[in-house]
Amino acid sequence: MPTTLSPAIEPREFRNVLGHFPTGVCIVTAMEGGKPIGMVVGSFTSVSLDPPLVAFLADRSSTTFPRIREATTFCVNVLAADQEALCRSFATRGADRFADVEWRAAPSGAPILENVVAWIDCVPDAIHEAGDHYIHIGRVTDLAVENPTLPLLFFQGGYGAFTLGSLVMGANPAMAEHLAIADRARDEMTALAGRSDVEVLALGACTDTFIVVASASPSGSTAPLRIGTALPFAPPAGRIFVAWAGQESIHAWYERSAEPLTAAERERLDAEVDAVRRHGWTPAFYSDRMEDLWQTLGQIGKVGQTPMLVRHVSQLVASLERHSTPEDVDEKTAGTVQSLMAPIFGTDGQVALMLSLSGIPRGSSLSRIEELRDDLLAVCGRVTASLGGRVPPELADGR
Ligand SMILES: Cc1cc2nc3c(=O)[nH]c(=O)nc-3n(C[C@H](O)[C@H](O)[C@H](O)COP(=O)(O)O)c2cc1C
Structure with a gap:
């Protein structure tokens, strides 16, 4: 009932302001005489x-x-970001809403629509009148996450998807530069992938993430990592990016660690960064966590950066074995080298891009690893030269 104490609120203004509050989108379903019914809320x-x-x-x-209200049960289906068309059809009057929709019965019998993010099966509990709406309360009898992908969101009258504050490529001027350099490195990357039969990735650093900006795969294989996949730029990942960036950057990198670092851990990382600086490249070894990380990144490539997957990546990166310096590659460990990474330098002598030979076959011999490393370093050297990049003096002699 309108109150005389508050000034009249224009419906248009009410809709506009409240449209700035984002919501998820669900389809509430029920059965009516053996037939499925549903509406968007x-x-x-x-x-x-x-x-x-x-x-x-x-x-x-x-x-x-009124028909859902009559049903003995109903099911709330949380829509995924790619279900906008389904949403539109279920919000249209007169449409045959279930015409092309795959569904199965929830335990209560109400429909679960295919590929929804989650469903919540309910029995009606109470109904309250509230102005021009009813508040329909359901008691949950069963529920499950069906498809842990990004949900559909509604905001300012438009549909969209969720993005995280971190681990998002976003608009970043540094990114444009990385992409331009990756473009210049493309032919060399493709040739290296062809010669080595190993995938070549180009990664660029952006404040607290580093991002896959280009990839070249040996013929016949498809890249497991999607371009745009971001990794937390936090210890122990990203040593190449901080090795020549100065003490301040190294400290900022330590600060980004998911777990606070002890003095001993810092000392060890210092030594590892030092080793990267002296050798100009770094390996990463196969491990269960590395496999998990790779798989999770592949999953992110498929379903997007869901908070759950991104949290998992951060935890995995923080728990990666810290000890992997060039000096750890020997006859015994060569067969477990997963990737080799080396920097491309820009005109300012800083790392402009990192190239990674990624997914080296297990069981490779030391001489094979050395051959791959030399090829990678030669490629990085040529790309650096083509950019007019400046190789730090301590490395210049060795290259
Ligand atoms: C994004 C979105 C959110 C909606 N939210 C609600 C809601 O919370 N409650 C409601 O009654 N209608 C809501 N609607 C409108 C109904 O889905 C739709 O107008 C209604 O189902 C029309 O058909 P009907 O007469 O069969 O109910 C929403 C529509 C859209 C597109």
Whole structure:
């Protein structure tokens, strides 16, 4: 009921301001005489943990809600970012909403739509009148995450997807530069991938992440990592990017560690960064965590940067074996070298881009690893020269 104490609120203004509050998008489904029915709601919310209650708000003018209300159960389907078309169809009056939709029955019998992020199966618990809407409360009888991918969001009258504050490529001037350099390195990368039969990745650093900006695969194979995949630029990952960047950058890198570093760990990392600086390249070895990291990054390539996967990546990077310097590659360990990384230098003598020979076959001999390393260093040297880049004096002699 309108109150005389508050000034009148224009419906347009109300819609506009509240449209600036983002919501997820769900389809509430139910069965009616053996046939599925459903409608889109942006007003779904969790209500109570004990007892487990959820709710959505239904417009009094909705023609579908009175039918859902009559059903003995209903199911809330959380839509994925790629289900905008499904959403539009379920928000259109008169459309045959289930015409091309695959679904199965939830334990309660209400429909679970194919590929939704999650579903929440309910029995009606209470209904409250609230202005021109009803608050429909359901008691949760079952629920599951179906497809842990990015959800569909509704904001300012438009659809979109969730992006994280970190680990996002975003608009970054440094990125444009990395891409330009990767473009110049492309022919060399392709030739190196062909000669070595190993994937070549180009990575650029952006404040707290480093990002795959280009890749070249041996013929016939497909790159496991998607261009744009970002890794946390935190210890022990990214030593090449800090090795020539000065003490301040090294400290900032330490500060980004997911776990605070002890003095002993800092000392060890210092020694490793030092080794990278002296040798001009660095290896990474196969390990269960490395496999997990690679798999998780591949998963991110498929479903996007969900907070769950990104958290997992951060934890994995923080727990990676720290000890992997050029001096650790010998007859015994050569067969477990997973990748070799080396820098391309810019005109300012800083690392402009890192090239990585990634996914070297297990069991490679030491001489094979040395051959790959020499080829990688030669490529980095030629690309650096083609950019007019300046190789730090301590490395210049060795190259
Ligand atoms: C993003 C989005 C969110 C919506 N949220 C709600 C909502 O929370 N409650 C509601 O009653 N209608 C909501 N609607 C509108 C209904 O989905 C739609 O207008 C309604 O289903 C029309 O058909 P009906 O008469 O069959 O209900 C929303 C529509 C869209 C596109």
